[in-house]
Amino acid sequence: MYACLYGRGNLALLVECARGFSPHIEENPPDTVVFDVRGLEALYGTPAQLAKEIERRVGVPANVAIASNPDAAVHAARGFAGITVIDRGQEAARLAKLPLNLLGGSPETAELLHLWGIRTFGDFAKLPPLGVAARLGDEGVELQRLACGQGFRQLREMVDPLEFEAETELEYPVELLEPLAFILSSLLGEICGRLRERALATNEIRLRLTLENGELHETSLRLPVPMLDHKAFLRMLQLDLNGRPPAAPVVKVHLAADHVKPRRTQHGLFVPSSPEPEKLELTVARVRHLVGQDRVGTPEISDTHRPDAFVMRGFSPGQAVATATPVQAKCSLCLRRFRPPRYAQVLVVNQQPVRVSSPTVNGRVVMAKGPWRTSGEWWREDAWNRDEWDVALEAGELYRLYQEIDSGRWFVEGSYD
Amino acid sequence: MGAAILRLRTEIEARFETPLAFRRREAELIPTGIEVIDRLTDGGIPRGNLSEICGPESSGRTALVFAILGQATRRGECCAWIDAAGVFDPASAAEVGVDLERVLWVNCGGNAEHALKAVDLLIQAGGFGLVVLDLGDTPDKEARRIPLASWFRLRHAAERTGAALVAVERQVNARSCSALQVEMRRKGPVWVGKLLRGLTTQAESQRLYRVRTAEFTAVR
Numbered sequence: 001m002y003a004c005l006y007g008r009g010n011l012a013l014l015v016e017c018a019r020g021f022s023p024h025i026e027e028n029p030p031d032t033v034v035f036d037v038r039g040l041e042a043l044y045g046t047p048a049q050l051a052k053e054i055e056r057r058v059g060v061p062a063n064v065a066i067a068s069n070p071d072a073a074v075h076a077a078r079g080f081a082g083i084t085v086i087d088r089g090q091e092a093a094r095l096a097k098l099p100l101n102l103l104g105g106s107p108e109t110a111e112l113l114h115l116w117g118i119r120t121f122g123d124f125a126k127l128p129p130l131g132v133a134a135r136l137g138d139e140g141v142e143l144q145r146l147a148c149g150q151g152f153r154q155l156r157e158m159v160d161p162l163e164f165e166a167e168t169e170l171e172y173p174v175e176l177l178e179p180l181a182f183i184l185s186s187l188l189g190e191i192c193g194r195l196r197e198r199a200l201a202t203n204e205i206r207l208r209l210t211l212e213n214g215e216l217h218e219t220s221l222r223l224p225v226p227m228l229d230h231k232a233f234l235r236m237l238q239l240d241l242n243g244r245p246p247a248a249p250v251v252k253v254h255l256a257a258d259h260v261k262p263r264r265t266q267h268g269l270f271v272p273s274s275p276e277p278e279k280l281e282l283t284v285a286r287v288r289h290l291v292g293q294d295r296v297g298t299p300e301i302s303d304t305h306r307p308d309a310f311v312m313r314g315f316s317p318g319q320a321v322a323t324a325t326p327v328q329a330k331c332s333l334c335l336r337r338f339r340p341p342r343y344a345q346v347l348v349v350n351q352q353p354v355r356v357s358s359p360t361v362n363g364r365v366v367m368a369k370g371p372w373r374t375s376g377e378w379w380r381e382d383a384w385n386r387d388e389w390d391v392a393l394e395a396g397e398l399y400r401l402y403q404e405i406d407s408g409r410w411f412v413e414g415s416y417d
Numbered sequence: 418m419g420a421a422i423l424r425l426r427t428e429i430e431a432r433f434e435t436p437l438a439f440r441r442r443e444a445e446l447i448p449t450g451i452e453v454i455d456r457l458t459d460g461g462i463p464r465g466n467l468s469e470i471c472g473p474e475s476s477g478r479t480a481l482v483f484a485i486l487g488q489a490t491r492r493g494e495c496c497a498w499i500d501a502a503g504v505f506d507p508a509s510a511a512e513v514g515v516d517l518e519r520v521l522w523v524n525c526g527g528n529a530e531h532a533l534k535a536v537d538l539l540i541q542a543g544g545f546g547l548v549v550l551d552l553g554d555t556p557d558k559e560a561r562r563i564p565l566a567s568w569f570r571l572r573h574a575a576e577r578t579g580a581a582l583v584a585v586e587r588q589v590n591a592r593s594c595s596a597l598q599v600e601m602r603r604k605g606p607v608w609v610g611k612l613l614r615g616l617t618t619q620a621e622s623q624r625l626y627r628v629r630t631a632e633f634t635a636v637r
Binding site for chain 1: 449450451452453474475476477478479480481483484485487488492493494495503504505506507508509510511512513514517518520521522523524525526528531534535538539541542543544545546547553554566603605606608611612613615616633635636637
């Protein structure tokens, strides 16, 4: 089944209304939109009930027609006022009274039909098909088929630009973040509404604020999973703006969202639960706001021998794997790494450290093993070249010390625990 | 003590002809994977509750918690490590077998207050199987200032979300709020030739008025 909306001068509104029912839409100028409504019976009931729902939602005066093929629906919407529902097989009978000028075709054919005294769809449909083919050719055959309400064509679907942007120019500059939040909330609601209509979600939101002094303040939210919760987006943007507020009052707000398919996952019954990605992202944003942007995430060890070389990645644990069989844990001596390493004064006797003094690590060395020389990346300015020692102090603590070869300075790198 | 409570209970049940409704709920235990510690703790650390692992520097606290973390990530659980002093060493964790992709590390840069707030936010969010609050390098004075109400709040959140909350400290701070307390004491390092090969420690557990000890060696 296909539905058609016809209303003079309201094409944009008609298209928007059609999008609420179907992603398969054909724009058919002038002022006509036809869309596929197959399968909507379960939601809206009979075709008549569906037509009423379409008329209720369109919000402007428009004719609504539902028929078994797109052309019959278009002709009915253009020819009959209000709601028209044509049952399958009844197309020719219902369209018979429509004037022939609705049929289209070339001016020559229209003029010829007029000269023959053909005024309605019904008159044209009654003509013998072989005679029409002999006198009017292929065009005549096609037009007669349309006049009979028979159509087999597919919709020429319009290409949706899928741009999800919204912006607003403010009447007066906004200095505080709280009133700005109201504006952001409304824009985010609009964008999320449009994404929802198309069954899409977003994984990146970009905010561009034009400031009173002409500068731009830009920020973006990159999400590890597709989301569509405008309240969560608003909270994340608020946290971001709180941490890095605009330098001047805001005069224009522009928001854009990338579109992606929504996340669909099937959780296993026997796999451990993991945090909901949407909730987790907001929580991580809050923690970042608390402790700092680059202090929260998953450490990824870099492929180098440089001590303490890692990069912080966003936390995205993914789907848990099935429960592993329990194994004996490995109990290893671990390092608690001081960041930055603590500068220390070390007394060396016979090339062995015998005493360590620093504000936090103090004591006589009872056992020292080393030195273990490590160096690397000599071609870089931040090359490392040092001697490492494992030492035990008299109180029993175990530390890793190192001495920079170039400067001769000593540091406590961390404690073994 | 246990016999007196049992006698009292029997007397009350006989008098009121009904069994006492209140019973301690049996918590699910997460095995640490270290046999002696599992024996010491009657099966592991309790899920949905607060456990404290405390001891001085170089007493094997981190080795024990990394072993627990490794087991949790191996089971596919999401874990969080809230690091008050920023001393977490990813390389050591990876050596133990921790799947770092399943660990959210929060480096609080020496601010214990931020660490408490972060652990509260993360545990309330739910979905984490294990949350570790590392106060191991926080000065005693600062750790002692954490009010008991904060510990109760964290314990309650853990109960609600089912996460195992483990606090690593120098001394017991949460006291009655924690379901399990393991105190670690260093026995001494293991030197082999020119190498530091391990650390022998003694763990002492206090649970339901029972004190038990066990010894294990964290090897290198």
